[in-house]
Each structure stands twice: as C-alpha cells, then as structure tokens.
Amino acid sequence: MLDIKFIRENIELVKQSLIERNIKLDIEALIQIDNARRKALTGLEDLRSLKNKANNEITALLKEKKDAKEKISSMKEIAQRIDAFEAEVRAHETQVNAFLLTIPNIPHLSIPRGDASQKSIVREWGNKPPLDFKPLTHVELAQRLDIIDFPRATKITGSNFVLFKGWGARLERALLNFMLDFHTHKHGYTEICPPYLVNRASMTGTGQLPKLEDDMYKLRDEDLFLIPTAEVPITNIFRDDVLQEEQLPIYYTGYTACFRREAGSYGKDTKGLMRVHQFDKVEMVKFVRPEDSYAELEKLLGNAEAILQALGLPYRVVMLPTGDISFAASKCYDLEAYAAGADTWLEVSSCSNFEAFQARRANIRFRRKDTKKVEFVHTLNGSGVALARTVIAIMENYQQKDGSILIPQVLRPYLDERERITKV
RNA sequence: GGUGGGGUGGCUGAGUGGUUGAAAGCGGCAGUCUUGAAAACUGUUGUGGGCGUAAGUCCACCGUGAGUUCAAAUCUCACCCCCACCGCCA
Numbered sequence: 167m168l169d170i171k172f173i174r175e176n177i178e179l180v181k182q183s184l185i186e187r188n189i190k191l192d193i194e195a196l197i198q199i200d201n202a203r204r205k206a207l208t209g210l211e212d213l214r215s216l217k218n219k220a221n222n223e224i225t226a227l228l229k230e231k232k233d234a235k236e237k238i239s240s241m242k243e244i245a246q247r248i249d250a251f252e253a254e255v256r257a258h259e260t261q262v263n264a265f266l267l268t269i270p271n272i273p274h275l276s277i278p279r280g281d282a283s284q285k286s287i288v289r290e291w292g293n294k295p296p297l298d299f300k301p302l303t304h305v306e307l308a309q310r311l312d313i314i315d316f317p318r319a320t321k322i323t324g325s326n327f328v329l330f331k332g333w334g335a336r337l338e339r340a341l342l343n344f345m346l347d348f349h350t351h352k353h354g355y356t357e358i359c360p361p362y363l364v365n366r367a368s369m370t371g372t373g374q375l376p377k378l379e380d381d382m383y384k385l386r387d388e389d390l391f392l393i394p395t396a397e398v399p400i401t402n403i404f405r406d407d408v409l410q411e412e413q414l415p416i417y418y419t420g421y422t423a424c425f426r427r428e429a430g431s432y433g434k435d436t437k438g439l440m441r442v443h444q445f446d447k448v449e450m451v452k453f454v455r456p457e458d459s460y461a462e463l464e465k466l467l468g469n470a471e472a473i474l475q476a477l478g479l480p481y482r483v484v485m486l487p488t489g490d491i492s493f494a495a496s497k498c499y500d501l502e503a504y505a506a507g508a509d510t511w512l513e514v515s516s517c518s519n520f521e522a523f524q525a526r527r528a529n530i531r532f533r534r535k536d537t538k539k540v541e542f543v544h545t546l547n548g549s550g551v552a553l554a555r556t557v558i559a560i561m562e563n564y565q566q567k568d569g570s571i572l573i574p575q576v577l578r579p580y581l582d583e584r585e586r587i588t589k590v
Numbered sequence: 591g592g593u594g595g596g597g598u599g600g601c602u603g604a605g606u607g608g609u610u611g612a613a614a615g616c617g618g619c620a621g622u623c624u625u626g627a628a629a630a631c632u633g634u635u636g637u638g639g640g641c642g643u644a645a646g647u648c649c650a651c652c653g654u655g656a657g658u659u660c661a662a663a664u665c666u667c668a669c670c671c672c673c674a675c676c677g678c679c680a
Binding site for chain 2: 204208211224226228239242244533540
C-alpha cells in the first residue's frame, strides 16, 4: 500500500506508474475523496475540542458542587453534530482505505517500461543438454517410469492435481531437503515451518487481498485461506511488530505446499506439472533496512540461482517490465529454467523487492538505533525454488536414451546415493 | 465442543463514569557523583493524524466494532484473540 500523503505529494509519479503498469485507476477521484475526508475531519476535531473544553468545565462545576444543568443541556446538540461528523469521516476513511488497497506499488526506475514483451534477459547460465535423441516430455517420462500418476490425482481430487509415486515422491522430498539445507547452511537463512492456513489480515498484509480473492482457496466455515505461497505466513510473522535495527537483516526460509485456484487460466499450460493447484515450494523472505533492500535483492537472486547451478540446470535471469511485475513488487527478477523435452523456459522463481509496500500494509516497522525513530522495513522474497517446474526441468534435461533419468549429483545423498531413476 | 479466567504503553501491572494518555515498577535515554564503571540520585522516555514555514497547537488511540451518556479504559451488546481445566483427537 502506498501512503496517502505520498500520493498527494507525488500525484504525477503515481499516475505515471499506473500507466506503465497498464492499470486504470482514477487517482484524482481518490484525492477528491481524501479532500472531503480532511475537511470533515477538521470540522469534527474542532467540535471535539469544544466538547473537551466544555466537559472540563462541567467537571469543575460539579466539583465545586455548582449547578451544571445548563452547560450539560447545551452540549447535547454538540454531541449530535459530532455523531453526524463522525459518520461522515468514517465513510470517507473507508472509501480512501479501500481505494488505497487497490493501488499497486511504484515500479523501480531500473526496470524496463512496457508490457511483458519488454522483459529483459539479464544473463544466461549453463548449456542446454546435448541430447543425441528426441527428448521426451516430463509427462511421457513420468508415465514410463511410473513416478507420477496424473489420472489418479484427478480421481482423488480433481484436474491439475498431482500424485507423486515411488522415486518421484522421493525426488520431491530430496529436492526440498536439499534446498532447505542449502539456504540454511550456505546462505544464512533460518528455517521456518509455518501454518498453511492464514487469516484475512495476513492475506491483506502481503497484498494478495483484496485483489486476488478469486485465486485463493477459502474455507467455508471460517475466514481462513489456504496459502498460495509461504511468503504470506512468513512475512506476516512480524505483522504489527516493531523490530530493532540491530535485528536486521532477517533471513527466513521455509518449505510449504502452495495452493492456487488458477481461476481463469484454464487451457493455458495445462500439461502435466506446468500449472497445478497444489505444488511444493521453498521460499526465502527477508526483512531489511530500506537503504539495503536493492543490494539484498541481488543477493536473494544469487541465492536462488545457486540452487539451479547446484542442480546443473541451465537457466536465464529475466528482469520483468513495469507491465508484468506483481501488484506489490517494485522490482522483480524471474528465473527461468530450461526444459529440454518441451524445449522451453519455465519460470521456477520470482525474486522481488516490495520496498515498504507490504510493510505498510502489514505494519512491520523497526526502530533506528541512533534516532530511536520507527519506520517501515523493506520486505523481499523469492522462490528458492518452486518445485513442480524444477522437477520438469530435471526430468527432461537429465533423461537418458534408455528412458531413465540421471540424478543430479547434489541430490544423491538424499536418494540412497542412487545414480538414476529407472523403471522399477 | 464444554466450563472458567483474561486482553491496558517496549515489558510487568494498577485503574469500575468526570484534568487518566493513563499510577507504580522494570527497561531505554540524558545528567549529577566517580580516574572509569557499578550503585545511588535527578530528569526524561508511546503511536498515529489535522492545521502551520516553524515554534506550536488541536484530535484520536487502554483487543475490534457498535451503543448508552454532556462525559467511557471504566457501563451495555456483538465479534475476535489468548490462557487454564474437561471432552475429543493425529
């Protein structure tokens, strides 16, 4: 969320950012509502001031055992006018806040302007596997090796759910353990295992609500949602808290399943593991001082890249343009892993700096050591990395002519030191 | 699910209608004393917002929301959350 004061002082900047994001919002209308709010607020506060003074006088009269009847009855009318003003101020406030929750973050100056076609490729790492045969897709491989059972997942739950089996399930678990170990041992993160259900305040704090309610799985009997990413519970750890400057930066990582309805994306990327309603992901979340957040973003990106490098997966780093970054982000890099079977790049990580956008919504602040002043932290997060698509990349890039899959070296300690997954 | 207790400032904790933004203690900061530190003593110490160049001034905030009243931390109602015990259960 942006500060209303900031918006008032930077109207042109905010308007420009909306154009660059291709979002239509009437900022002038917001300013009008806020003007009305301020006007009513001033009127209200004047009356309240009057009331407070009168109440003190009444108190004094009563103490001296004097008659205060006249004074009291004269205040009745004031009280009514205060009630009317309060209702007005409240109505305006509700409108302003609702509007503020729909305004996206301001894109950082360093990112490309324009729609998705303007994304810029920052760098590529690794070489595509030199396969001397026609590679299979992960769906075909999974079927032959009997490690993923799509039809039965559909029977149990519905379409676009997954059931891993045998070495497929082991591979999933190995990847999670490997990534968590890597981030905690080598990158200084503290592991978190958070709840998978969160309340409305948490969803609003990180920016998923109110905009994306249709994309969430929601409980019927309670106002709780299944998390779409570990970002939500982990970022909300410090909701409404004041941290000490010395505590920063804070690095958290955690594995959770992630649940997404993907409403409106039917027919798109529906093959196999590409776009599923439940997938596993290791997430990294940082709480940092404002002046450090862009350096921290680069480090975060490096932490995610290190995973792909360790797994030996060729990938590219993409900087998203203004029209393609998420609602809450001001700058975002995607990591796209190459998958040989489909011959395509798959988004396996998204690393974003939210600056104070989430912190303002979730009210996450810290106290400066020297000035003692409190201000909002900057929050960042990145996938480190998302599993379903990483599994695609591993299966397709490491497939062998005989239909088996070579296991990346770093995963073997987690898989009984096996070299490959073969048909059982 | 049942019963009982409770949500007050960074923390502990008083406060049941009228200078209570809120006692006291702890913690923090500044000072006195000291070669230095500790102790002791003194002072100070919440957040957000409106108006104002500023000094300043006004308003709000005692879980959340509504209500009663001239006046609410204090009374009423609803909701949320926490704790304890019982029941159920991985």
